[in-house]
Amino acid sequence: MSESAKSRITFTLLAAVVRPVLNLMMARRWEGIENLPKGQGFIACPNHVTEIDPLVVGHFFYSQGYLPRYLAKASLFKAPVLGPALRATKQVPVQRGGSGAAASLDSAQAVIDAGGALIVYPEGTLTRDPDLWPMKGRTGAARLALQTGAPVIPLAHWGAQDLLPRYGKMLHLFPRKRVRLLVGEPVDLSDLRSLPLTKAVLEEATARIMAEMTTLVATLRGEEPPEERWDPSSKGQKPVGRGYEQDTEKKK
Known part of the structure; x- marks a missing residue:
């Protein structure tokens, strides 16, 4: 049995x-499905608000x-448990530098060439914005898009954080x-x-991806996003973590 067939069985x-x-x-609603490319692989860039x-x-x-x-x-x-599942479903590991980075790019390109959906969180981790707006993005998704030539599809979802709050x-x-999901x-x-x-x-390229994603999040929330994107590396902004959120809850 081929690796592709094994992966499909595992997914099933x-x-x-x-x-x-x-x-x-959750009661789900998918919107903007018509924006998914037809007959070609692509990079999907969603927002990231909770571990699920x-x-x-x-x-x-x-x-x-x-x-x-x-x-x-x-x-x-x-x-121990997650690793075998990731390997069995042929997820793409991010390797840093040298031959490892080349192998990651080759694996990503293979997914795209096969007409697949490669999902990359451009923020790199859960948003640190206190109000769960998309924060400043990292350049990994943009680099991958420009290296592979794949179209970038922004998408946003809202409501999953009510099921499992951030952290x-x-x-x-x-x-x-x-839970609503909107494809741009x-x-x-x-x-x-x-x-x-x-x-x-x-x-x-990263700024454009984050701007489109933020517009989608704003549409789902029915709110205006902040004028400045949260930057966790800025000295004037306090990173959001378990301790910060616990302190915030105590003050309420």
């Missing part, structure tokens, strides 16, 4: 267990006939949560694709 078994459970916990985001986004793509492939930290592939340990099952049109990077991958080019 996992989906048979996970998707019904998700449907019980990958399940929600994966649920969406599986429903559209894709076997979702995530760009994930290489260290996760060594975890939360317990699911809030009742009442049943409402491809991000226009056409004028950047022929340029050298300088810091300025990567930052411009």
